[in-house]
Amino acid sequence: MTPTRPGFGALLAGTAILAAPALAQDGMNTTSLQHEIVLDGLENPWDMAFLDDGTMLFTEKCKGLSVRMPDGTVTPLYGVGETEGYPASGSDLFCEGQGGMMGVAFDPDFADNRRIYVYASSEMSDPHTNRLMRFTLNDDFTEVSDRTDIVDDIPYKMEASDHPFGGPGAHNGGRVRFGPEGALWLTTGDNHNEEIPQSPTMMGSKVLRMDTDGAAHADNTPPDGFDPRTYTFGHRNVQGIAFHPETGQTIVAEHGPWHSDEITVLVNGGNGGWDPRSNMAGRGDCPDDYCGYMPNQNEGMNRYERAAFMPMTDFATYPDAMPPVWENNGWSQGTSSAAFLEGEGWGEWDGAMVVGIMGIGFGGTPIGQRIDVVEFYDDDGTLMVEDVTEMTLPMESGRFRSLVLGPEGSLYAAVDEGQIHKLTPAR
Template sequence: MKDRISAFALCTAMAALAGPAFAANTTSLTHTLVLSDLENPWDMAFLPDGTMFYTEKCKGLSVRLPDGSVNKLLGMQGTEDDYASTAEDLFCEGQAGMQGVAVDPDFAENRQIYVYSTSNMTAPGTNRLMRMTVGEDLASVGDRTDIVEDVRYKPEATDHPFGGPGAHNGGRVRFGPDGFIYLTTGDTHFGEGPQSPTIIAGKVLRIDRDGNAAEGNSPPDGFDPRIYTYGHRNVQGIAFHPSTGTPITAEHGPWHSDEITVLVNGGNAGWDPRPNVGGRGACPDDYCGYSPNQMEGMDRYERAAFMPMTDLATYPDAMPPIWDNNGWSQGTSSAAFLTGSEWSAWENHMVVGIMGIGFGGTPIGQRIDVIELNDAGTEVVDVTEMTLPMEAGRFRSLVLGPDGALYAAVDQGMIHKLEP
């Protein structure tokens, strides 16, 4: 086990030295610390006046008002009692907990928000998308309705050296320009999940505000009609091209090849961690995403050949990624587009947050990359690393605020504001 960890740590350290082929950075940024002393802030969503809803993975949902004050709205089991209300079925474990949040585009009329969280309402647990109504004073939430109740959750430990309970939940919630909700889900270390037509794991769902399949979804015959794309590993980033409106995902790779993928309605992202696929044999717990022999003596290209992130040999019609982080896996977690002329040469460029952490908590490769796409949004033209005016962190969420600034939540407990 120690040798495996050492090999992985070496691989990750080499990734930090090699890294993407960055272009010169010519944009300077100013920095404001918006919130600190948080516990694993996971996502943010804004009202037009700058009011910011945010989640903390193991605590709950809160809102920061424009004057800087904070109201704690909905706590999870075990949280302190200063939340306006507590949902005892909501819990955190490992990577699971309260994650994505989105504001209804018609919030001014219906005051509704959407929150994704892990629940034990049905054993052994599921990930759920909840719709709630925010009080007029922004001090409470109520009228909870679980519009998606069946996103798979991983409750048990495994024989793998990684991925205990709560692994790989996806968790990003975004409204697309088409008015529908896009919900990303992870494979939960369940080999059958990503390619399954009915198990909601390793999917991107496209649904209406009641949780029903969006009009126009076209998954393969026999698939759950809510499925927009399938065959994913762990999508934690989704954003929409400013010109075309096309959804584009950012996704964690399996010790290689973080990916950015332009989604195609009904498309397969090509991740299939089942045993006996593509020439593989048996794997622990029937999940080959962390096959032990990947650790010994393989470089990232050999790992990619053995356990491809997008398996185009098995699934030749799979959606090909447009970026793979030069074959490295560094925890590409979140995505947004920089819109507004204040961003100058970076206007309409995509940004991705990279968590980049090695064994023992060593920060390696933590950064924000600015990715220039062609006009059609189908190819990467250039990649630039942001020169940050503050210490980097595990960039869990990137959201463009209504003021045009980029807000960045880091696992270390802070939310930053970056302006050009």
């Protein structure tokens, strides 16, 4: 077992030990990978979902939902707004900034009910919202119908003037997944709104667990006064969620501000500890009361000092917050999607988690675009990180927006540059 060391967050907060290596290690890369470009010429592909026969749903943020059949045939299904080439579209759906069509999932009982789920930005109300929509997909995979908005109240950032950082449509979360128990999970973001993360009723900055009608899962245990759909709260912008193949535990990957991407094993009812309000943990006033990027990169602080001033997980204010099991050594590089590798072909990585790094450095500089392999071990019922290895890729890196394990055991990677790649371990 590779020794681990406390993360910097523990050293600063003094209240929790984060047993995690800080960056991808130099350990041996145990697999050689075969590479295939499955789809090219896409426009910001955002997410994918598979059936056992290889049928793949995929979304393009500003275009819409399509399906790729096992023979390679691609059929558009549902467009964003006035996008051409789709047999149906949502006139209320739109694309702006980070908003648009995002996560997608097949119902576990798809063979019987033909249901699929898509998360997208909608201007049906003012202010706009993000919505989780349910559709019925016909037998020949050419049309969707019966749109039902089962979640319609995920906040959306309307104006750049809402605060001095970022633009409209920022921080929507957006990953849709079904857990091993059959529940429907949705991740959301903070919209650069200081009130959202710790709010009991505003449904940004949350991980939601629901049934397929959008109602709260019966086993959720949020704090008193919280919306019952809340599984965890106090997040910044979760775009990665995966479930440990042996324990079933829910693990999220989360974007940091100008420091500290994090991976966290969730606890039912837990607080992620993100609270960018002014005057929290000894901070003073911040521009428009949002401290999420303070102090900025021009004020001479290194990444550790920034993390002390505006921690991703604020143990000083919330000593019982969920401690991350990994943090990116004080860097914010766009840790996005997450999935678990499964199958003998992956060798020592069978059962390890992969996370996509989109490679965002200070000021938006591309840096560190990669896939990291995170190996866990069970320490008396607590998942801990044993090792983190950068995957050696037989392709050029890109902004890894989505990682999904296909039914045959290959890893599919959607990159913002417009491709969906297939990575298969050599047999």
